[in-house]
Amino acid sequence: MKPKYERIILKISGEALAGDNKFGLDEEMLGRVARQVKEIHDIGVQVAIVVGGGNFWRGRTSKSMDRATADYMGMLATVINAMALQDSFEAIGIPTRVQTAIEMKEVAEPYIRRRAISQLNNNEVVIFGAGTGNPFFSTDTTAALRAAEIEADVILLAKNVDAVYSDDPQTNPDAIRYTELSHREVLEKDLKVMDATAASLCRDNSIPIHVFAVSEEGNILKAIMGEKIGTIIT
Numbered sequence: 289m290k291p292k293y294e295r296i297i298l299k300i301s302g303e304a305l306a307g308d309n310k311f312g313l314d315e316e317m318l319g320r321v322a323r324q325v326k327e328i329h330d331i332g333v334q335v336a337i338v339v340g341g342g343n344f345w346r347g348r349t350s351k352s353m354d355r356a357t358a359d360y361m362g363m364l365a366t367v368i369n370a371m372a373l374q375d376s377f378e379a380i381g382i383p384t385r386v387q388t389a390i391e392m393k394e395v396a397e398p399y400i401r402r403r404a405i406s407q408l409n410n411n412e413v414v415i416f417g418a419g420t421g422n423p424f425f426s427t428d429t430t431a432a433l434r435a436a437e438i439e440a441d442v443i444l445l446a447k448n449v450d451a452v453y454s455d456d457p458q459t460n461p462d463a464i465r466y467t468e469l470s471h472r473e474v475l476e477k478d479l480k481v482m483d484a485t486a487a488s489l490c491r492d493n494s495i496p497i498h499v500f501a502v503s504e505e506g507n508i509l510k511a512i513m514g515e516k517i518g519t520i521i522t
C-alpha cells in the first residue's frame with residue numbers, strides 16, 4: 289500500500305520526549321520515536337523533524353526574565369533534543385542531519401533551505417533545531433514555516449495527547465474530542481493545538497495538520513498511511 293504522504297514535517301513536543309519523567313529525556317521514548325521514524329523512512333517517506341524544548345525550558349512561564357532572553361534559552365533546549373534524536377536515529381541506521389537556525393557549526397549545520405531539500409531527496413532525515421532563530425515565535429510556528437519552505441505534504445503533530453479536544457481532557461472529563469477540523473475552526477474556537485501564528489500560516493499555505501499521540505507504537509506509520517487516528521485539520 290502506497291503512503292498517503294511523500295514528504296512530511298514531524299513536530300515532536302519536548303514534553304513528549306520526557307515521557308513519564310515530565311523533565312529531561314526518556315531513553316525509552318527516544319527509542320520509540322526512532323523506531324517509528326524508521327518504519328516510514330524505510331518505505332521511502334522523506335522525513336523532516338521540528339522538535340520543541342519544553343522538557344528543559346519553557347520561556348513563557350518565566351515572569352521576571354526578559355522575553356527574548358527566555359526564548360533564546362528555549363531555542364538552545366531544542367538543539368539538545370535534536371542532538372538526542374539524531375543519536376537515537378543513527379543508532380538504528382537512519383542517516384540524519386541536524387540543521388539549526390542559530391549557527392553552532394561545531395554541533396550542527398546552519399539551516400539552508402536548498403541543502404535541507406537536497407538532504408531529504410538523498411533519503412536523509414533532517415532535524416530542524418533552534419526554532420526560527422527569532423524570539424517571540426514558537427516551535428509550532430517553526431513547523432509551519434519549514435513545512436511551507438520545503439513544500440511538505442503535511443505536518444504530523446506528535447503530542448502526549450491522542451487528539452484535539454475542546455478543553456484539557458485531563459482536567460475536564462466532558463471535553464469534546466474532535467476527529468476532523470478546519471484551520472478556521474481551530475482559530476475561531478481558540479483550540480490549543482498550536483498557536484494562532486502557526487495555525488494561520490498553515491491555513492494560508494493549505495498545509496494539513498494531523499494530531500495524534502506519539503507514545504503509542506505504530507501511530508506515525510498509521511498517520512502516513514492515511515488511517516483515521518487522532519485529529520485531521522484541513
